Amino acid sequence: MSVRIWRHTPKDAALLGFTVAQLAVMIWFAWNWDGLGVAAAIGGFVLITVLTAYHIIVVSHLFTHVPWFVSARLNAAVSVLNSICIGQSVQIYHLTHVRNHHRYNNDPIGPDGTTGDTSSTYRDGRDGEHTPLLRYVVSGAVDSLITRGREVWASTRLWGVGSGETHLLSLVSRREPRRTRELRQIRADRAAHILSLAGFAALSWQWTLLCYLPAFFAALMLVNVQNYYRHFGADPSHRGADSVSYYGRVYNRLTFNDGYHQEHHLNPSAHWSQLTTVRERRRDLLDAQPRIISPVPAMLGFLHRNRPLLHRTRPYTPTNR
Numbered sequence: 037m038s039v040r041i042w043r044h045t046p047k048d049a050a051l052l053g054f055t056v057a058q059l060a061v062m063i064w065f066a067w068n069w070d071g072l073g074v075a076a077a078i079g080g081f082v083l084i085t086v087l088t089a090y091h092i093i094v095v096s097h098l099f100t101h102v103p104w105f106v107s108a109r110l111n112a113a114v115s116v117l118n119s120i121c122i123g124q125s126v127q128i129y130h131l132t133h134v135r136n137h138h139r140y141n142n143d144p145i146g147p148d149g150t151t152g153d154t155s156s157t158y159r160d161g162r163d164g165e166h167t168p169l170l171r172y173v174v175s176g177a178v179d180s181l182i183t184r185g186r187e188v189w190a191s192t193r194l195w196g197v198g199s200g201e202t203h204l205l206s207l208v209s210r211r212e213p214r215r216t217r218e219l220r221q222i223r224a225d226r227a228a229h230i231l232s233l234a235g236f237a238a239l240s241w242q243w244t245l246l247c248y249l250p251a252f253f254a255a256l257m258l259v260n261v262q263n264y265y266r267h268f269g270a271d272p273s274h275r276g277a278d279s280v281s282y283y284g285r286v287y288n289r290l291t292f293n294d295g296y297h298q299e300h301h302l303n304p305s306a307h308w309s310q311l312t313t314v315r316e317r318r319r320d321l322l323d324a325q326p327r328i329i330s331p332v333p334a335m336l337g338f339l340h341r342n343r344p345l346l347h348r349t350r351p352y353t354p355t356n357r
Contacts, residue, residue: 040106044307048104051095051292052114058087058121062248066236069243081247081254088255091121092129093262094291100130102307115221116228123233123252124184125225127218131207138304141278142267144347154203157267164347169338172264177256187226188233195226258335265337266297269328271346275302276318277327280334287333295333298322 042048065072065080072080096118103111115126122129132154140152144164151159160167160175190198197204197219204222209215237244271277282288282295296311302321303314315322326346332339 041110043104043106044102045309047309051098052104054091054095055114055117055121058091059117061087062121062236063239065247066239066243069240069247077247080243081251084248084251085254085258088122088252089258089262090291091118092255092259094294096122096126096129097133097294098292098308100126100133101304112221112224116224119225119229120232123229124180124187125222125229127221127225128204131204131218134304135207138301141272141275141301142270143272155263157264158272166264166268166347169261169264173257173260176260177253180256181253188230190226191230195223195230197222261337262334265330265334265340268337269343269345269347271325271327271349274325274327276321277325277346280328280330280337282330282333284333297334298327 062084065084069077069080099114099118104114105111118126137153137155140156142156142158143151143153144156144158145151145161153159155176157166157172158164160171166172187195190196197208199205208218233244233248236248265280267279270279276298279297279301281298284295288295292308293311294308296315299311299314299318299322300306302318303310306314326344326349328344328346330337330340330343337343
């Protein structure tokens, strides 16, 4: 009698393989850093930046929406591994992304003077406009780095969620035993990425300080560029046009259909392999109003010079949410 391991498809093994490979690469660079030349060191910085950004944008993002395994214990273990690779708790990523971003869907500023979506591209904008790109990219990365620093301090309470983390506590399930499981997973994830950071420093504090941390910051900025152009110009008032899709075949093969972002917004719980089906099933809604289909991946969204600015087609009032 065969035992079912994968929740959806064994193809998710490729995502797990990426996690293991990235972890191995980071350990290798930390171990061999002292013997590397300048060119290899620069190459290592670029590689860690790209691997971390890809992991956040694709691997961990997919895992937060649809965990890969049937077993809750296996998913918990993978959450820990992924947390090491992205330098932050995957369980927190799930809470802030799935339960916040996909609830408010990059909403504009509301009557309370802010956005419901804490990662909204409108959050620091004015008069219904997006936050300027540079501010969104850099300030978001700085805020994330500060948060990681606070999590280091959280070691004084064994990385548990403190009473002062009100926004995070508001996102955790209110039902038991799910609430306890989520808080426990946050603690395990935090412990993993903080202790791994200490382990990297023990192998080579020079690599940790001069390569890993700068690469982590650069990866956070790339992730913010990606999120910005996934939503820039879209119309947050329409469910079928509140984000941007890119349908290039090569890119979507390499990123497990990451380009199908509008479809992902319509059905966040759909497995990556089902997003093309979502497009066909929801075509009436997708074609019901103008929406943005980018000719380039979101990371290169600045090259989409003639992008329609659909958010300007509606009069700006702070009550649109």
